[in-house]
Amino acid sequence: MVDLLFAITVGVLFSVGVFQMLRRDLIKAAMGFSILFTAINLYIIAVGAFDGNVPAYANQPEDSQSSDPLVQALILTAIVVSFGSYALLLSFVTTIARRFETLDSDEVNELVG
Amino acid sequence: MDPLFIPLLETAVPKEFELYLFAGFNDVFAISVAAITSGFLLFLGRAQWLNFPQLPIQGARVFDLLYGQLQQFADLLLKSQSGKLRYYLVGILGAMALFLAGSGLFVDLFDSESLIPEGENLAAVILALDAMLLVLVIISAVASVFLRQHIYAVMALGIMGYAVAGIFFIEPAPDVALVQFLVETLATLLLIVVISRTSADERQKAMRVLWKGQHPSNMGIWRDAAIALIIGFSVFVFAAVSIANRPERATIGQWHLDNADPQLGIVDVVAAILTDFRGMDTLVEISVFAMAALGILALVQTSRLSDPNTPQDPRTTQEIRARGIIPLSTPFTRVVATVIFPVTTLIAIVHLLYGARAPGDGFTAGVMASLGVAAWYVVFGYEETRRRLSWLEPRYFIGVGMGIAVLNALTPIWLEGGAFMGFLRIEDFEPAGLKFSTTLGFELAIALTVFGAATLMIGALANPADYEEMEIEEMDYLDTEPSGYEVTVQGEVHSTRSETPMDGQKSEAS
Known part of the structure; x- marks a missing residue:
């Protein structure tokens, strides 16, 4: 049951993220990226190999089941890299806001033919 | 699709059921007919009962009375505000203490029952927490779309990130939860910095056209929504398939644990x-x-x-x-x-x-x-x-x-x-x-x-x-900038100085 809810959440987050990304407001579009990153991390943790009841540490009692350490390491890397690119994206937004004095992406149209 | 959804839906819908357009003459049907008929009759005879002699208890008077009571109660509430911070704290913490005392916690303690849920009980608690956090994630993500103030949307996004961190914590993945909490804080801070760097005018202008397209018919919103829905649904199917078919225990993860x-x-x-x-x-x-x-x-x-x-x-x-x-x-x-x-x-x-x-x-x-x-x-x-x-x-x-x-x-x-x-x-x-x-x-x-x-x-x-003017004036703590940057900056500063009297005074003073 909670598996289904995980899948629904990932789907909804993707919808919301894509919708935000298509907005004219650049800050809202940047927020869309952040939602997509989060959705992917949530997805990775949901597809871990086993449902643990204790953290993935080596000195756990015999009868307990550790959570999958591999997906956690993957997510850690993903969080860091996505934060780096998110920060870069935000600096693009500030730069555009400074150069074109607008946050409306429709007004940034120097490529118009 | 069937092999995917049937096992997932089986848990949610336990029994078979059937739908009919018309299920025959039964009690439910009779009650519906009686309700509709009596309503119709009441409407037809409205000339009779609308002019009915005045009753001793009138609806309007009851309303007035209740309204007056409500106002008095509100006055009382207002008068009870002391405005002193520590009294509010006393109220909050006192309520919490009462709640703890009344929750039966201490009784359990004396009965030497374990306060920490175990076994199936624990699994149910974890399931409920997980479900609540996932719903919170969805609500806050959707809220970030509709909130019309950037700062509120940022807050909603922050709530989403923290809820995700909570899910990681329940997994249990404490390392990931810690990183998610920290990175979410930093990301929210960064977003607030970016918002404070852009002018309020520009932000308001962008907000005003947020739901408007180039064309007055505003079809763009529906196009975007359709794209988002299709992508979201595809991702949902993909996620559901891969979650339902997770690998078995003998994976490389176990090797790392060992x-x-x-x-x-x-x-x-x-x-x-x-x-x-x-x-x-x-x-x-x-x-x-x-x-x-x-x-x-x-x-x-x-x-x-x-x-x-x-x-x-x-x-x-x-x-x-x-x-x-x-x-x-x-x-x-x-x-x-x-x-x-x-x-x-x-x-x-x-x-x-x-x-x-x-x-x-x-x-x-x-x-x-x-x-x-x-x-x-x-x-x-x-x-x-x-x-x-x-x-x-x-x-x-x-x-x-x-x-x-x-x-x-x-x-x-x-x-x-x-x-x-x-x-x-x-x-x-x-x-x-x-x-x-x-x-x-x-x-x-x-x-x-x-x-x-x-x-x-x-x-x-x-x-x-x-900020270049300030940096020029206090260059002693900024000495390692690339030279090309400084030269151009100084050029700009000279032009600004001649324009604004404020800076002229400043340079004289320094």
Whole structure:
């Protein structure tokens, strides 16, 4: 049951993220990226190999089941890299806001033919 | 589709059921007919009962009475407000104490029942928490679309990130939860900095056209919604398939669990994977992070150089400066910020040293320390922070960190021995549970790089748009800028000085 809810959440987050990304407001579009990153991390943790009841540490009692350490390491890397690119994206937004004095992406149209 | 959805839906819909358009003459049908008929009759005879003689109890009078009571109660509530902070605290904490006392907690304690849920009970609690957090994630993500103030949308996004961190914590994945909490805080802070850097006018203008397309028919919204729905649904199907068909226990994950302690002496398996088993990935990861920070620095600096195509900025220096971060500089926040910096640094050092045994590692150490610096930028403002933390030159941190990391990666290749990062270990020397190995060096390298990169990002984004005048006047603490940057900047400054009398006075004074 909670598996289904995980899948629904990932789907909804993707919808919301894509919708935000298509907005004219650049800050809202940047927020869309952040939602997509989060959705992917949530997805990775949901597809871990086993449902643990204790953290993935080596000195756990015999009868307990550790959570999958591999997906956690993957997510850690993903969080860091996505934060780096998110920060870069935000600096693009500030730069555009400074150069074109607008946050409306429709007004940034120097490529118009 | 059937093999996918039927097992998933079976748990949610236990029994078979049938639907009919008309199910025959039964009680439900009779009640419906009676309700509709009596309503119709009442309507037909309205001339009779509308002019009915006045009843002793009238609806309007009852309403007036209740309304008056409500107002009196509201007055009472208002009068009960003392306005004193500690009374409100007494109210809140007192209610909490009453709740705890009335919850039967102490009775359970005396009955020597375990307060910690176990077995099936625990599984139910975890399931409920998971479901609640997932719903919270959905609600806050949707809220961030519809909220019309940027700052509220940022808050909604922050709630989403924290809820996701809570899900990680329940998994249980404490390392990931810790990083998610820290990164979410930093990301929210960064977004607030970006919002405070853009003018309120521009933000309002962008908000006004947020739901409008080029064409007045506004079909664009529906097109976007359709695209988003199709993509979201595809991802949902993909996620559902892969969650329903997860690999069995005998995976590489189990190998890592079995080998982390014997091979590396690292108890925290996630940290072992990050720093040793998959150390090269982490090396690339911090390189990407540092690269992103340097990219931001380059972007913000070059955008400050005047572009010949854009017209000269007609605003005065004061107006431009108003776009910068407004320092939240009150005595209270100043004390808090001053105190918080050594505290975060201390926590960072603990994370670093005990990375192998507890949640937290080099990355959380770096982010933790940079949060302290971020608090300084928010409270003291850009200029004062740079003056007071003049030793803080983020580029050197990144350089030294990356240097150690690469050295740590290359040395075992030359030596041809041992595991990747932890190729040297000091055995039988564990003061206060500390273990010394070259992995610690790698953790230190990660921490330095991340600290440098994160402070660089915050600093670059917190730097007010046209701050050059200030930098020229106090050049003594800013001496390592590239020369091309200075020259152009000085050119700009001369033009601004001749325009605004404020700056003229300032340069005379200095």
